[in-house]
Structure formats: C-alpha cells, structure tokens
Amino acid sequence: MPRERFLKQSLGAQFANIKNARILVVGAGGIGCELLKNLVCTGFGEIHVVDLDTIDLSNLNRQFLFRHAHIKKSKALVAREAASKFNPNVKIEAHHANIKDPQFNVDWFRSFVIVFNALDNLDARRHVNRMCLAADVPLIESGTTGFNGQVQPIRKRLTECYDCAPKETPKSFPVCTIRSTPSQPIHCIVWAKSYLFNELFGISEDQASDLDHTSDENNKEEIAELKKEAAALKEIRASMGSTEFPQKVFDKVFTQDIKRLLGMEDMWKMRKPPTALDFETVNAEAANVDRQTLADDQKDWSLAENFAVFADSLIRLSDRLDKLRAAQETGNAPPILTFDKDDRDTLDFVAAAANLRSITFGIETKSEFDIKQMAGNIIPAIATTNATTAALCVLQAFKIMRGDWAKAKMVFLTKSTERVINKESLRPPRPDCGVCATAYARLVINTEKTTLESFVKDVLVKKLGYNQDEVEVSNNAGVWYDPDMAMDDNDNLEKTLSEINIVNDSTVIIRGEGDEGERVNLELSISNMELDPSAAAATSESFTLVPDLQTIPKKTPAVTATTTDSAPSNGHNLPTRTTAKRSADEAELDNDQTAKRGKVAEEKKDVTVVEDDGAIMIDDD
Amino acid sequence: MSTNDINMLSNGDTMDQLNGALDTHDAAAETVAAIAQAQAMSADEIALYDRQIRLWGVQAQERMRSANILLISVKALGTEIAKNLILNGIGSLTIVDSEQVTEDDLGAQYFVREEDVGRNRAEAASERLQELNPRVAVRTDSSNILTKDQTYYAPFQLVIACDQNLETMATINAACRLANRPFYASGIHGFYGFIFADLIVHDYIIERETSNMPATIKQETATRSIVGVTTKKQNGKNIETVTKREIYSPLLLANTSPLPDDIIRNRRKMRSVTPLLPCMRALWDFERDVHRLPAQNSKEDLTVFTGMATNKLKELQMPIESLTAEFLRSFLHNIGSEIVPTAAFVGGRLAEDVINVLGKREQPIQNFVMFDGENFDGPIYPLQTFLQPNGLGSVPQVQLTGLEEVQMQNGHANGLPINNAISSAPADGQNSIQGGDVETIAIE
Structure with missing residues (x-):
C-alpha cells in the first residue's frame, strides 16, 4: 500500500508490530492532538484516547484538531473524528471521561502495549503512573510550558517512575501575609480571589486551599481580629442589592480595615505602612473614567479606573446572585458564585479589588490580563512546542516497542545556541521511592504451621514495621489481606500460609499503603522451614529474613519539593523542569560563564511556576 | 491579506464594534474603518491567541499578524510548518508547489486524501490548512519556483523552502538575498532532517x-x-x-564552510560532531552529480555515496571513526522517506524560529540544525565563511x-546585508570522489 511505503522503509520489520499495537493516549489537549496525529499517521493499529475536557476558544491556537464550531464539545470525541481522516486503516476509540474513573482499571491498562501521558495536571499524571506500574505497561510521560518541553519514558523496575523525583506542590500563603501584610501583587490577588470574593459571594475563606493556617497559633491576636473583620463583612453582605452596598464594602476593606492595621504600630516598624483610601474622593474621580479603556485588559488601570471596574463588577455580581436567589426553590442552600478566570464579571472584580489593595499597600498594580494568568494559573502554551514534544514521544515509542531501552532517553527541548534538544540517560528506579520501589528478600518460615494472622502480625507488623491497617498481602492466587478487609471479617486469617498458596518457592507481594517512613513494597520469596523444635527454641523468632531488614529501604517523601531540586543539573523532576526558566538570553549565558552564575542565583526569584488547576504555585522568596 | 481580514469582520464582536463606530453606509469610509480595525487586534482575536500572547506579548503577535510568508513545497514537512504558522496567526501564507498529489503523499501529508491524488498539491492541501484559522489568508501558486526572479520574493517578509535539492535551495537563497529577504531551507529523510537559516x-x-x-x-x-x-x-x-x-552566510558558502574554530580545537567536541552533517553534504553532492537520490538497492550508488560521505568527513576534519557503518546504513535506508514524527519535530522547530524572527525576539538558529531522530541528537553548527573584498x-x-x-x-533596526555575493562554485576541487578512500560497508 503506497500509504505505508515510507513507514516500511524507515521502520522496517518493526512496522508490523506497530500495525498490531493497541495504545492509549491520556489527554486530547495540546500534546494529545499532536500525538494522535503522529500515531495515526504512523499506523498504530488501535488507539484509545481519554479526555474529560471540552473545547474552549483559547485551545484553538494549538489544538489543531479542533475548530471554532467545536467549542463546548468533547475533546476526545472531536479529536477522534478529526484524526480518523488522516488514516482510514487505524481504529480510534474515544472516551469522554475521567482517567480516574473505575472502568479504567489495571486490567484495562494492561491491555495496551504502551501508554502516553498528555496531561496538564499532577494528580492525573500520578494516577496514570501508578496504574502503569501496577499493570507493568511502559509509560511515556510528557509536558510543556512555553518554549520548554520534555519527554520521560517510564518502565517498572527499569527506570525511575514519575514519582521517583520529588514534585513541587502548590504554594500557599500564611493568612497574615494575605490579610495584613501583603508585599507582592500575588498576595493582593489571592486576597481578592480567596478572601474578599468568597466572603461576599461565595463560601468562607477558611476553605480556600491557597491559605496556610499553620502559623495561626503564633499570631493568635491578629487572627482573632481578622475573624472579626470577616464577620463584619458578612453583615455587609446582607445589605447586598441596596444602593449603599458598594460604598459599604469599599469603606470596610479599603478604609476601616486599613486604618485598624495602621493602628498596629509594631507591624509597620520594618514595613512600609499602607494608606487608606477615601470613597468620596475616588468616586468623584471615577466619574470621568473613559469606559473604553476599561475594556482593555492589557492596560495598567489608574486608581479611578480600578475603582470604576470594582464598583461596576460589584453591582453585576450582586445582580447575578440576586437572580439566582429568586430562581431557587426554598429550602435549598443559598446560592453562591465561584471565581472563574473565564467569567468576566468575577475576573473584573478580582482584578480591580486586587489592584486597589495593591495601591493601598504601595505594591505595583497589574493589568487584568496578567491577573487572569496569576489568579487562574494559566500556562503559556504554543503550537510548536506541543508539536515538537509530541514528535519526540513517538520517536521514543519506536525504541521502547522494539525493547531498545538503551536508546530511550529523557529528552528536553532547549533554547541553547548549540543544540535544539538535550538528552539524559534514563535512571534506575529510586530504591526508596514511595510509589514504585520494590525490595526483594527471602523469607524462611514454616508454611504449614504459620497462620496468615501471625504472618501479618509477627512478620509484617512487628518485624518489618508495616501498619496493620494499611498493608496488603497478595500472591498469584489473589489478595489475601488488605486494609479494607477488617481483621474481624477476614476469613483467611485462620488459614495457614500453605492453605492460601504461600508455599515453598512461591512469591508474596507486600504493599504498604502508608506514607513516608514506612518500608517500600516487598517481594518475598518463600522457603519452607521444617519445624525443628530444638531450632525454634534457640531463636526467639520462628522465621528468618534474608538479607536482614536493614537492606529493605523505607519510603522517602515523594511529594514535598526540595530547594536543591532547581539545581542546574536538571535533576529528575518533571514539573520543576518544565518550568525551569530559560531566559531569552540563554544564548549569551552559553558564552558568558560570569553572567551565568549571576543569573542562576536570580532565577529563584521568578514568579511563574504554574501547573495544575486550582492552586497557585509561586516562589515568593 | 486585507480581503481576508475584512471578511472576518462580517461576524462576531468585531462587526458590532464596527457598526457602532460608523454612522453612514459610505463604502469608502467603511473600507477605511475596516482596515483601521484590522490593524488593531480585536478582543476575540486576543482571546484566541491568549496562551501564546502570554509567552511573547501583543507586540510580537502584531508583528506576526502583518507578516506574509512564502512556503515552497507542501509535503509532510511543509504541512507541519504551514500548520504551525497558520495556527499562530501570521498574516498570510502563500504555498508554491508545482507537483501533483501522489499516492506516496497519503502516508505523511495528512492534509491530502485519496480523492486528491492527481490534483495540484498546494491547492489540495490549502483547503484543509485554511480551515485551521480563517483569519490567515492562505494562497496557492502552482507554478515552478525556479521560474521566479527576485521581484517575486519581495512582497514576503520571509521565505521557507522544503525538500529541495541544493541547487534549487541555492537559487532561491540567492533571489532572497537580492530581495533582502530572510530564507530558511529544510528537508527530512526518514528519521533524519536539517534546518538551514540565512537571515542575512x-x-x-x-x-x-x-x-x-x-x-x-x-x-x-x-x-x-x-x-x-x-x-x-x-x-x-x-x-x-x-x-x-x-x-549570516548564504547556503552555498555555509555548505562548504568548515566547522567553527571552538569545535575544531576541542577533541571532545570534534568527536561528537554528528555524522549526519557529512552525510547531508554528500547527499547534496550526489544529487548534483547524478540528478537523483541514491537508490536503496544499488551497490554502485552505495559505493559512490560512501566515497562522497568520507570525503565530506575529511573536509570537515572529523575523525574517521565518526562515520560508522551502522550510521551510514541507517541514513541510506532513510533517504527519501517521509515520516510524520520527524516532519513534526523539524517543521515545529523551524516554525518556532520563524515566529521568533518575525517577533524580533529570542536567539535565532545560526545556521544549521542537524536532527537525528534515531539518537535524539539536534546539534546546531554555525557554518560560516564571510567573504571579504580580497576573497x-x-x-x-x-x-x-x-x-x-x-x-x-527604537527597535527599527534594518541593517543592510553586508554581502550579497554568492559563490555558486564549489569551494575547491576536493569534492570529487576519491575511489581509494571508499570503505566497504555492507547494506542489508
């Protein structure tokens, strides 16, 4: 077939395997669309694609399988339609669903020869990583940010898994920084989005994920004052809809609260004190504001312009909440509004309120365009980076499918003057990884006499330190003990090991579901020990572990970010690396070592780490 | 470009704004207003390009938006470049391709279908390329690019030639120099590809x-x-x-230039120079001498090509062991083949460079990228010879x-080309095949 001529020429005998391959693409967004095109055109026989998202206008600059007419439709389904046309010989199955849904279980994952991650969030990436480890299927993980992109092939027991390297967690801010002593635009944006907006239109601030309450104890008095402030704001909320409402809100947060803070003189010894705003003055100035400039989200609004947007959006939001109340049936919970970066009313309010607060604290203001990015965690994304990254994913797949793991690499796009891609050899799994590490040991035990109960209690809990409520015991015959089966309901406990097929020369898998500090997963080879009364008397234990337990590592934290990870070595941290700043002048850095040192130190100050929806990740050193 | 942008005004927000601004139905005034409107980006347009404007800013986007690009040949590689430029919102793309869609195109040129076989390739591909972004004017030209003189190139801000032989690339490059237009050339062979830039x-x-x-x-x-x-x-x-x-240097000079001093003087760097570089140079010589690509199963072609590659290796002062039998075999197997992942990488990287050049930001490619998709290599070599009056x-x-x-x-830099002269003759007589140096390499 002429369609296959070049594939046969370049791929040779491997092409036959590709034609029969059943593969999974998780995500049909920026990388996903490009991946599907590449995979369909290289003739992969059956491609499944999963995505729960729908198409948005801002996707169309890079997700090239989608058109304007597809906005609001399922990404997975539209992508299947569009990509099918590239090659009639390929079968595509689309799932408009969440990859974490139970239907996508380990057996389902096991039915693919390779899985591609084309995701935009940490949580789903981790989930697929675990599923691929459990199913023992190779995973090609990828990510992009701006001009940066990277690809990481993952194989159980052979390479690092996605969680072997620590991942940066979303950044949160101490309550007092947000409510009393902001010093950066982001503090004012979080205040507007997570405090003011929620107190007026949503649910109370305490539920906001970007507020850190850990140091509340040390600031008891201030926290108590802040609680009073919030309570007063709730009273003002009751007057919503009245003509005085905007002034009441303004007076409260930009005049009274600021004056109260000013009264706390200790607070301003080392900091620049805020300046309270006056409603009448600003209101009078705002009368002359040109409405046209308010539509320009690139512009830096003046005080009066911010005020005009603030007052206007406050009324718009009040009206909406009013209409929701009127429409709702009695007896239900009162309606609320939630912040959405694409909802103009909520964005206007948050942008204007944040800037007004910045002005009172002498912090630089931001354009609405920039605030949208910071409040909505928008990642800059372009067509070319997705195209080149997805291309590298498929080139990796060719190597993995023919078992040539030596040629599979960790690959990064780079803006160096010397090369367009950087590569690193894949690293072996981290022996203490909380997700993929498995230790191997031999257990010599009497399988005829030892019951499962004593195996769990004496060997696993007492000797090895697993948590009785979080450990799972399984072998090729099934799961015999797991945390969800309470001790009392487990009929197997009375059985001896040999009765549940744990016999000489068999293997038992011990999987701890607990957190760091616990031992990694364990594969125990069993040797039956004939009971010899004299031997048993000689030792206190009726079993022997070879080698001894010191060699079985404990899990290390896989979640918390470490500061050393942004080191220039490029480590092994996917989200950190995708967001590693490649300044526009890296070209010069290549030639100027002195400047480089200066620059590396500066990099940590940058405020752009963005990943995942719903959480702000900012380095605020 | 203006036709397209005016058409664009017939729907959506832009039209509403336009109606508000106009009191009369005077056609001339309407045109003037439409052009003025077209010059500033609409809110709808900013929303569409939101994620990329966040990377390079409105100013760079506006520069791209007013750019007319010429793309020569729209096979697998050209399609990727066209797709990316259109998605990113350049002003217009003119695709020149005098060839017909063949059955071979169906594998990697994903914007043509079976029913297009026999049609002009530019015309067939442009229909689906246009659907990617109605704001971009996509035009086609089915004539032979070699019939054009420099006046043809003048209306374009930038010219990209794909999958051409060296002679054609050099001719286009020379015309671009005369018209003072930046020029990119690129090609792919299976897992291998290259990008060349002459931005003058x-x-x-x-x-x-x-x-x-x-x-x-x-x-x-x-x-x-x-x-x-x-x-x-x-x-x-x-x-x-x-x-x-x-x-920059023009292609013919770059193609005979030595590796830069910092690489030649460094043994470690010298050892890691990709054998793809001498192989690409040898392939261009082969095409020039034999007027076709080496045939897959011809022992004679293999011998000739191997000799040429060895010569190029020596010219570049690369260690002889750089060019292994394994690499040579793999390269020869891939000659003439087009696969989408390579096209996507090479075309994607080239389009990224074009976008940044139009936006006047970021370090551009200087001046040869060699892409090896088998080994994940993508070195950039500045291959330059600058001609002085004394030669x-x-x-x-x-x-x-x-x-x-x-x-x-003021950001209005428009430096004059320092040197428009292009030498069309090979740098010296050492390109001829020296039979004695040919290594025997078994090809399966």
Missing part, C-alpha cells in the same frame, strides 16, 4: 533585569554582536533592553554609526 542580518531584542554585569556593545561570537543597549526603571528594577545582531574569509567587525544605534534602540 537579523536584529532581535532581549529585555531582562540588569545583572551585575550590564550588557555593553561588543562582539559576542563570530556572528553575533550586541549593537544596542538601553536601560529603564520598572517597578523598582533596572531593566535593560539589549539589541543583538546575527550575521579571504574573516569575521566582520561591527561598526555602528550614531544613526544606526538610535534605530536599534
């Missing part, structure tokens, strides 16, 4: 916080210099705006006049 003289701007070593006007490398520095205070930080300039190669010195410096600082 290209200025670009870098804005950054001033470090403890503020930028000064100086020569940075053989080809790059800093030609302007301005500083400003912004939010309490010192921001410097640095204008850099890259100077000796040397590095040009930057000498700024006061006026030029002001222009740089």
Whole structure:
C-alpha cells in the first residue's frame, strides 16, 4: 500500500508490530492532538484516547484538531473524528471521561502495549503512573510550558517512575501575609480571589486551599481580629442589592480595615505602612473614567479606573446572585458564585479589588490580563512546542516497542545556541521511592504451621514495621489481606500460609499503603522451614529474613519539593523542569560563564511556576 | 491579506464594534474603518491567541499578524510548518508547489486524501490548512519556483523552502538575498532532517533585569554582536533592553564552510560532531552529480555515496571513526522517506524560529540544525565563511554609526546585508570522489 511505503522503509520489520499495537493516549489537549496525529499517521493499529475536557476558544491556537464550531464539545470525541481522516486503516476509540474513573482499571491498562501521558495536571499524571506500574505497561510521560518541553519514558523496575523525583506542590500563603501584610501583587490577588470574593459571594475563606493556617497559633491576636473583620463583612453582605452596598464594602476593606492595621504600630516598624483610601474622593474621580479603556485588559488601570471596574463588577455580581436567589426553590442552600478566570464579571472584580489593595499597600498594580494568568494559573502554551514534544514521544515509542531501552532517553527541548534538544540517560528506579520501589528478600518460615494472622502480625507488623491497617498481602492466587478487609471479617486469617498458596518457592507481594517512613513494597520469596523444635527454641523468632531488614529501604517523601531540586543539573523532576526558566538570553549565558552564575542565583526569584488547576504555585522568596 | 481580514469582520464582536463606530453606509469610509480595525487586534482575536500572547506579548503577535510568508513545497514537512504558522496567526501564507498529489503523499501529508491524488498539491492541501484559522489568508501558486526572479520574493517578509535539492535551495537563497529577504531551507529523510537559516542580518531584542554585569556593545561570537543597549526603571528594577545582531552566510558558502574554530580545537567536541552533517553534504553532492537520490538497492550508488560521505568527513576534519557503518546504513535506508514524527519535530522547530524572527525576539538558529531522530541528537553548527573584498574569509567587525544605534534602540533596526555575493562554485576541487578512500560497508 503506497500509504505505508515510507513507514516500511524507515521502520522496517518493526512496522508490523506497530500495525498490531493497541495504545492509549491520556489527554486530547495540546500534546494529545499532536500525538494522535503522529500515531495515526504512523499506523498504530488501535488507539484509545481519554479526555474529560471540552473545547474552549483559547485551545484553538494549538489544538489543531479542533475548530471554532467545536467549542463546548468533547475533546476526545472531536479529536477522534478529526484524526480518523488522516488514516482510514487505524481504529480510534474515544472516551469522554475521567482517567480516574473505575472502568479504567489495571486490567484495562494492561491491555495496551504502551501508554502516553498528555496531561496538564499532577494528580492525573500520578494516577496514570501508578496504574502503569501496577499493570507493568511502559509509560511515556510528557509536558510543556512555553518554549520548554520534555519527554520521560517510564518502565517498572527499569527506570525511575514519575514519582521517583520529588514534585513541587502548590504554594500557599500564611493568612497574615494575605490579610495584613501583603508585599507582592500575588498576595493582593489571592486576597481578592480567596478572601474578599468568597466572603461576599461565595463560601468562607477558611476553605480556600491557597491559605496556610499553620502559623495561626503564633499570631493568635491578629487572627482573632481578622475573624472579626470577616464577620463584619458578612453583615455587609446582607445589605447586598441596596444602593449603599458598594460604598459599604469599599469603606470596610479599603478604609476601616486599613486604618485598624495602621493602628498596629509594631507591624509597620520594618514595613512600609499602607494608606487608606477615601470613597468620596475616588468616586468623584471615577466619574470621568473613559469606559473604553476599561475594556482593555492589557492596560495598567489608574486608581479611578480600578475603582470604576470594582464598583461596576460589584453591582453585576450582586445582580447575578440576586437572580439566582429568586430562581431557587426554598429550602435549598443559598446560592453562591465561584471565581472563574473565564467569567468576566468575577475576573473584573478580582482584578480591580486586587489592584486597589495593591495601591493601598504601595505594591505595583497589574493589568487584568496578567491577573487572569496569576489568579487562574494559566500556562503559556504554543503550537510548536506541543508539536515538537509530541514528535519526540513517538520517536521514543519506536525504541521502547522494539525493547531498545538503551536508546530511550529523557529528552528536553532547549533554547541553547548549540543544540535544539538535550538528552539524559534514563535512571534506575529510586530504591526508596514511595510509589514504585520494590525490595526483594527471602523469607524462611514454616508454611504449614504459620497462620496468615501471625504472618501479618509477627512478620509484617512487628518485624518489618508495616501498619496493620494499611498493608496488603497478595500472591498469584489473589489478595489475601488488605486494609479494607477488617481483621474481624477476614476469613483467611485462620488459614495457614500453605492453605492460601504461600508455599515453598512461591512469591508474596507486600504493599504498604502508608506514607513516608514506612518500608517500600516487598517481594518475598518463600522457603519452607521444617519445624525443628530444638531450632525454634534457640531463636526467639520462628522465621528468618534474608538479607536482614536493614537492606529493605523505607519510603522517602515523594511529594514535598526540595530547594536543591532547581539545581542546574536538571535533576529528575518533571514539573520543576518544565518550568525551569530559560531566559531569552540563554544564548549569551552559553558564552558568558560570569553572567551565568549571576543569573542562576536570580532565577529563584521568578514568579511563574504554574501547573495544575486550582492552586497557585509561586516562589515568593 | 486585507480581503481576508475584512471578511472576518462580517461576524462576531468585531462587526458590532464596527457598526457602532460608523454612522453612514459610505463604502469608502467603511473600507477605511475596516482596515483601521484590522490593524488593531480585536478582543476575540486576543482571546484566541491568549496562551501564546502570554509567552511573547501583543507586540510580537502584531508583528506576526502583518507578516506574509512564502512556503515552497507542501509535503509532510511543509504541512507541519504551514500548520504551525497558520495556527499562530501570521498574516498570510502563500504555498508554491508545482507537483501533483501522489499516492506516496497519503502516508505523511495528512492534509491530502485519496480523492486528491492527481490534483495540484498546494491547492489540495490549502483547503484543509485554511480551515485551521480563517483569519490567515492562505494562497496557492502552482507554478515552478525556479521560474521566479527576485521581484517575486519581495512582497514576503520571509521565505521557507522544503525538500529541495541544493541547487534549487541555492537559487532561491540567492533571489532572497537580492530581495533582502530572510530564507530558511529544510528537508527530512526518514528519521533524519536539517534546518538551514540565512537571515542575512537579523536584529532581535532581549529585555531582562540588569545583572551585575550590564550588557555593553561588543562582539559576542563570530556572528553575533550586541549593537544596542538601553536601560529603564520598572517597578523598582533596572531593566535593560539589549539589541543583538546575527550575521549570516548564504547556503552555498555555509555548505562548504568548515566547522567553527571552538569545535575544531576541542577533541571532545570534534568527536561528537554528528555524522549526519557529512552525510547531508554528500547527499547534496550526489544529487548534483547524478540528478537523483541514491537508490536503496544499488551497490554502485552505495559505493559512490560512501566515497562522497568520507570525503565530506575529511573536509570537515572529523575523525574517521565518526562515520560508522551502522550510521551510514541507517541514513541510506532513510533517504527519501517521509515520516510524520520527524516532519513534526523539524517543521515545529523551524516554525518556532520563524515566529521568533518575525517577533524580533529570542536567539535565532545560526545556521544549521542537524536532527537525528534515531539518537535524539539536534546539534546546531554555525557554518560560516564571510567573504571579504580580497576573497579571504574573516569575521566582520561591527561598526555602528550614531544613526544606526538610535534605530536599534527604537527597535527599527534594518541593517543592510553586508554581502550579497554568492559563490555558486564549489569551494575547491576536493569534492570529487576519491575511489581509494571508499570503505566497504555492507547494506542489508
């Protein structure tokens, strides 16, 4: 077939395997669309694609399988339609669903020869990583940010898994920084989005994920004052809809609260004190504001312009909440509004309120365009980076499918003057990884006499330190003990090991579901020990572990970010690396070592780490 | 371009704004207003390009939006380049391709279908390319590019030639030089590909916080210099705006240029120079001499090609062991093949460079990228020979006049090409095959 001529020429005998391959693409967004095109055109026989998202206008600059007419439709389904046309010989199955849904279980994952991650969030990436480890299927993980992109092939027991390297967690801010002593635009944006907006239109601030309450104890008095402030704001909320409402809100947060803070003189010894705003003055100035400039989200609004947007959006939001109340049936919970970066009313309010607060604290203001990015965690994304990254994913797949793991690499796009891609050899799994590490040991035990109960209690809990409520015991015959089966309901406990097929020369898998500090997963080879009364008397234990337990590592934290990870070595941290700043002048850095040192130190100050929806990740050193 | 943008006004927000601004139905006034409207980006347009504007800013987007690009040949590689440029919102794309869609195209040219076989390739592909973004004017030209003189190239801000032989690339490059237009050439062979850039003289701007070593006007490398520095205070930080300039060689000179000194003098760097470079040069020689690509199963072609590649290796002063039998075999197997992942990488990287060049930001490719998708290699080599009046190669010195410096600082730099001369003859007589050097390499 002429369609296959070049594939046969370049791929040779491997092409036959590709034609029969059943593969999974998780995500049909920026990388996903490009991946599907590449995979369909290289003739992969059956491609499944999963995505729960729908198409948005801002996707169309890079997700090239989608058109304007597809906005609001399922990404997975539209992508299947569009990509099918590239090659009639390929079968595509689309799932408009969440990859974490139970239907996508380990057996389902096991039915693919390779899985591609084309995701935009940490949580789903981790989930697929675990599923691929459990199913023992190779995973090609990828990510992009701006001009940066990277690809990481993952194989159980052979390479690092996605969680072997620590991942940066979303950044949160101490309550007092947000409510009393902001010093950066982001503090004012979080205040507007997570405090003011929620107190007026949503649910109370305490539920906001970007507020850190850990140091509340040390600031008891201030926290108590802040609680009073919030309570007063709730009273003002009751007057919503009245003509005085905007002034009441303004007076409260930009005049009274600021004056109260000013009264706390200790607070301003080392900091620049805020300046309270006056409603009448600003209101009078705002009368002359040109409405046209308010539509320009690139512009830096003046005080009066911010005020005009603030007052206007406050009324718009009040009206909406009013209409929701009127429409709702009695007896239900009162309606609320939630912040959405694409909802103009909520964005206007948050942008204007944040800037007004910045002005009172002498912090630089931001354009609405920039605030949208910071409040909505928008990642800059372009067509070319997705195209080149997805291309590298498929080139990796060719190597993995023919078992040539030596040629599979960790690959990064780079803006160096010397090369367009950087590569690193894949690293072996981290022996203490909380997700993929498995230790191997031999257990010599009497399988005829030892019951499962004593195996769990004496060997696993007492000797090895697993948590009785979080450990799972399984072998090729099934799961015999797991945390969800309470001790009392487990009929197997009375059985001896040999009765549940744990016999000489068999293997038992011990999987701890607990957190760091616990031992990694364990594969125990069993040797039956004939009971010899004299031997048993000689030792206190009726079993022997070879080698001894010191060699079985404990899990290390896989979640918390470490500061050393942004080191220039490029480590092994996917989200950190995708967001590693490649300044526009890296070209010069290549030639100027002195400047480089200066620059590396500066990099940590940058405020752009963005990943995942719903959480702000900012380095605020 | 204007036709397309005016059409665009017939729907959506833009039309509403336009109606509000117009009191009469005077056709002339309407056209004037429409053009004015078309010059500033609409809110709808900013929303569409939101994620990329966040990367390069509105100004760069507006520069791209007013750019007319010429793309020569639209097979697998050309399709990827066209797709990316159209998605990113350039002003217009003109695709020149005099060939018909063949059955071979169906594998990797994913914007043509079986029913298109026999149609002009540019016309068939442009229909689906246009659907990617109605704001971009996609035009086609089915004539032979070799019939064009430099006046043809003048209306374009930038020219890209795909999958051409060296002679054709050099002819287009020469015409672009005469019209003072930046030129890219690119090609793929299975897992392998290359990108070449001749931007003549290209200025670009870098804005950054001033470090403890503020930028000064100086020569940075053989080809790059800093030609302007301005500083400003912004939010309490010192921001410097640095204008850099890259100077280029035309393809024929680049193709016979040695590796840069810093590589030749470094044994480790020399050992890691990709064998793809001599192989690409040898392939161009083969095409020039034999007027076709080496045949897959011809022992004679293999012998000739191997000899040529070995010569190129020696010319480049690369160690003989750089070119292994395994690499040569793999390269030869891939000659003439088009696969989508390679097209996507090479075309994607080239389009990224084009976008940044139009936006006058980021370091551009200087001047050869060699892509090896089998080994994940993508080195960039500055292969340069600068002609002086006496014919000796040397590095040009930057000498700024006061006026030029002001222009740089205003971001309107438009340096004159320092040298339009192109030598069309091979650099010396050493390109001929030297039979004695041919290694025997078994090809399966």
